[in-house]
Amino acid sequence: MTNECGWIAQAGRSPVRGSLKGTEKADWLIIGAGITGLNAAHTLAQMHPHARIVIVDRQRAAQGASARNSGFAVAHEHPGTDELLGRKGFADYQVDTEISRVASLEVRQRIARHGIECDFRDDGYFLR
């Protein structure tokens, strides 16, 4: 048995990128090619189309948590007892939920804008 992530194994092989050698000059350097780093690079490229953006990772791109998660674009986590309406944690829960809602919207918009084929389903899920 090999010690390999099932998601990565099913995704097929991604292109091998060369190792960093010598000196690289960049306007922006991003360390880590997970969803955070790749989104930062993508957004920077949109904002500064002529900038040189270098992204490095100690392994292959998107093979950390970003390739191993459950795949939910979640906007509303189930509130804890202290986060319920009228409790002291409710205000923080509202802020967290709003951040997640905007992030989920951004995911949907990027998938649509760039025609990304990722089996995204927009039908949500139910909490009880």
Ligand SMILES: Cc1cc2nc3c(=O)[nH]c(=O)nc-3n(C[C@H](O)[C@H](O)[C@H](O)COP(=O)(O)OP(=O)(O)OC[C@H]3O[C@@H](n4cnc5c(N)ncnc54)[C@H](O)[C@@H]3O)c2cc1C
């Ligand atoms: C089992 C599991 C299930 C999850 N389910 C969900 C879910 O359903 N929905 C959801 O929204 N989130 C989920 N998450 C959380 C989500 O996967 C992470 O929040 C997200 O992937 C983090 O992305 P990231 O780019 O910040 O980090 P990562 O994906 O971890 O990327 C960081 C990258 O940086 C690289 N790196 C680290 N240190 C260095 C270094 N010194 N030099 C060079 N490179 C370096 C790593 O190799 C890695 O590629 C889940 C996580 C796990 C583990």
